[in-house]
Amino acid sequence: MKVLFIEDDKIETMKLLRTVSKLDTKHTITEAKNGEEALNILKSDADLPDIILLDLNMPKMSGIEFLQILKADSVMKYLPTIVLTTSENRADLLECYKIGIAGYVLKPLKYEDYEAKIKKVFEYWEVNELVKA
Template sequence: MSQLLNILLVEDDAIEVMKFTRVLKGMGHNHKITEASNGEEALFALKDREVSTDIIVLDLNMPKINGLEFLNIIKNDNDLKYIPTVVLTTSNNHKDVAACYNNGVAGYFVKPLHYAEYEDNIKRMIGYWTKNEFLYQ
């Protein structure tokens, strides 16, 4: 059983947003993507209960509220802490990886240089969450 996802994409780079959107459209699914260019915008989007969020895809290096700060805020919020959050970033710094997992991320992907590898990673990640029983409850 697969479901369409409501994805909150927290990414400040327009090219990265375009790549992510292109991969999802290429999968032939109509997942709803809500875009936020920083953690502050993402918090506003999460507090707006018009659309529930099934998964958050989070960059770390952003202005205003960065990814680690955002992650710390949502994981300490009883209404938001259970939303699966997957980090998609250029940082392969072990301190960032450890900090993210210590704050309860569901996954951590370093953005690869080659588009084909990026596409494969996104397809696997989205494929997993479309079938995950956690989201059906």
Template sequence: MSKALNILLIEDDEIEVMKFNRVVGSMKVNHKIIEANNGEDAIEILKIKDVVPDIIVLDLNMPKINGIEFLGILKADDYLKYIPTIILSTSNNQKDLLECYRIGIAGYVIKPLKYDDYVERITKLIEYWSVNELITN
């Protein structure tokens, strides 16, 4: 049985945010998406701790605080470090991939160029985490 997720999407590109919302909005389960334009905004959202996200979907290349810097801050927080964080990036740089896994990400998805491929990857990603056992606070 799939459960509705609270998803924190950290993405600075408006078109990417619209695409993600469109795909997730078309799914049968009514997931909630909380949007942050960059790592700095995401940290402010997470400080509130009213609604702790079930998963975080994170872009790497952002202004202010990039994805890798954000991961370092997230994983240093004893309360937030267990939130599964999935990288959704255009970067297929092996150095980025290795650094993200070293810090403790739950997955790394490269944004495909074709929209149909994007829909397929995001759908599989969300479906997986909606049936996965998550830590609840």
């Protein structure tokens, strides 16, 4: 799968890359440090990702602002977007689902728990019929 990973924290990025490298299947991870950078990647001539993993708390543009722009686009609105966040704020959760996310995953503190959750997310999306936008 082609994955767009939107995260401003370098440690979180390293965690994801380390976890994905341990999976049986190979995935292409494109990194963006914020929502603006992600939109530039999505609007470039590059192929669109199969899924997007999105942090909510980022500089320049929050994850929710990014989602609003993404889901307003006639083509990009079909990209499955999974929020990967530390925010347990119920208002964030409800707003994200209202906008149209495909999932909301809380980042656990322990690396082993993080690894297990990410593995499940990838396994789930590997068996889904993904829209090729």
